[in-house]
Every structure is written in C-alpha cells, then in structure tokens.
Amino acid sequence: DAGVTQSPTHLIKTRGQQVTLRCSPKSGHDTVSWYQQALGQGPQFIFQYYEEEERQRGNFPDRFSGHQFPNYSSELNVNALLLGDSALYLCASSNGGADGYTFGSGTRLTVV
Amino acid sequence: AQSVTQPDIHITVSEGASLELRCNYSYGATPYLFWYVQSPGQGLQLLLKYFSGDTLVQGIKGFEAEFKRSQSSFNLRKPSVHWSDAAEYFCAVGYTNAGKSTFGDGTTLTVKP
Numbered sequence: 001d002a003g004v005t006q007s008p009t010h011l012i013k014t015r016g017q018q019v020t021l022r023c024s025p026k027s028g029h030d031t032v033s034w035y036q037q038a039l040g041q042g043p044q045f046i047f048q049y050y051e052e053e054e055r056q057r058g059n060f061p062d063r064f065s066g067h068q069f070p071n072y073s074s075e076l077n078v079n080a081l082l083l084g085d086s087a088l089y090l091c092a093s094s095n096g097g098a099d100g101y102t103f104g105s106g107t108r109l110t111v112v
Numbered sequence: 113a114q115s116v117t118q119p120d121i122h123i124t125v126s127e128g129a130s131l132e133l134r135c136n137y138s139y140g141a142t143p144y145l146f147w148y149v150q151s152p153g154q155g156l157q158l159l160l161k162y163f164s165g166d167t168l169v170q171g172i173k174g175f176e177a178e179f180k181r182s183q184s185s186f187n188l189r190k191p192s193v194h195w196s197d198a199a200e201y202f203c204a205v206g207y208t209n210a211g212k213s214t215f216g217d218g219t220t221l222t223v224k225p
Contacts (some may be wrong), residue, residue, distance in 0.1 A: 004155070031210060033210075033211075033212075040217070041217050041218075042116075042202050042204075042215030042216050042217045042218050043156070043202070043213075043215050044215070045212045045213060045214070048211065048212065056211060056212050058212060090155055090156065092156075092210075094209070094210035096209070096210060097209075098209065100146070100158060100161060100209045100210045101156075101158065101210050101213075103148075103155035103156040103157070105153070105154050105155045106154075106155050108153075
C-alpha cells in the first residue's frame with residue numbers, strides 16, 4: 001500500500017519565480033495538509049484541504065495557495081519566491097480517523 | 113496561542129542507556145499531543161499520541177510518553193536506546209487528531225556506541 005507520495009523530491013528555483021509541488025495522499029485518505037519545515041526548525045502548518053476546499057490556514061501569506069483535486073491529490077503553489085521560502089515542504093494525509101497523519105518524505109525547495 | 117517547547121536541542125546518550133526527551137506545551141484546552149521521529153531527509157513518523165485516558169502512552173519502537181497536566185509536559189522515554197534511534201524527535205500539539213498541529217523545534221538524538 002503506497003503511502004504519501006510527493007513530487008519532485010528536490011527543486012531549485014530563482015527568486016521571483018513560481019513553483020508547484022504535488023502530493024498524492026495515502027490510499028483511503030481524503031484530507032491533505034501542507035507544512036513548511038525550515039532548516040533546524042519544526043514543521044509549520046500552511047493549510048489543510050478537504051473536499052476540495054481549504055479548511056484551515058496557518059500564518060502564511062497569500063503567495064502560498066493550494067488546490068485539491070477530486071481524486072484527493074493536492075498541489076501547493078508558491079508565487080514570487082523569496083530566499084526565505086527555501087525549506088522542506090511536507091505533505092500529510094489523513095482520513096479523520098484515529099490513525100492521524102501520514103507524512104510524505106517531502107520536497108526540498110531551494111531558492112537562489 | 114498554542115506553543116510547544118523542547119528545551120534540549122541536542123542530546124547524546126550511549127547505546128543501551130535510557131532516554132528522556134522533554135516537551136512542554138501551552139494550550140487553551142485539552143490537547144492532542146504527539147511525538148514524531150524524523151530521520152535525515154525523510155518525513156515524519158508518528159511514535160505515539162495522547163488525547164485522553166491513561167496518562168502513560170505506549171508507542172512504536174519501544175517508546176512511551178507520560179502526560180502530566182499539572183506540569184504541561186509530555187516527555188518521551190525509552191528504557192534502552194539502540195543506535196538506530198539516532199534521529200530528530202518532534203513534539204506536537206493540536207486541537208484534533210489530524211488538524212493543524214503546532215510543532216516544537218525538535219531534539220536531535222545522537223547515540224554513542
């Protein structure tokens with residue numbers, strides 16, 4: 001049974017560019033959350049998607065946006081990239097049940 | 113606002129020795145509490161969680177944690193550490209089982225042979 005799949009695994013972008021990160025949730029999961037983990041820090045909640053709607057949002061600017069598709073997969077888009085956006089971006093899926101989150105291995109974004 | 117503090121940035125223990133990683137939280141209600149482990153370049157794996165019931169929670173890989181409401185703590189313990197336990201450990205708190213979670217900045221565990 002495949003877990004949470006994220007693509008790409010690594011990415012290098014230039015300041016001002018836009019990036020799209022992708023996530024396929026674990027089979028049977030319908031809720032996707034995105035976290036940003038800067039070097040040496042814990043993950044910070046960006047937002048959560050359920051039934052193709054943003055259900056919760058953390059303290060991130062509007063440059064960060066997302067989408068969830070009918071098959072429950074999700075995208076994270078970041079516009080006007082800043083050097084400070086360099087981080088590991090983690091996707092986590094759940095089905096609202098007792099098992100909680102399953103995390104993917106992340107996408108390492110480097111902004112130069 | 114909710115917050116999580118992991119006072120120890122880095123801990124080194126000898127293989128076979130016991131381990132305790134500290135976690136203190138600030139929260140306005142009865143929280144869900146979690147411990148995760150992260151190996152280099154990997155995502156997070158849930159070790160254990162607590163919401164209610166017995167305040168001593170058993171998890172995977174021989175870990176346990178104890179919830180102490182009076183101290184706002186949820187410390188992680190293991191009686192005998194293995195070299196494969198070397199990793200980064202994160203404590204987290206949330207309103208629900210799989211909603212927004214607030215994480216601490218982690219404790220890096222090094223295991224000496």
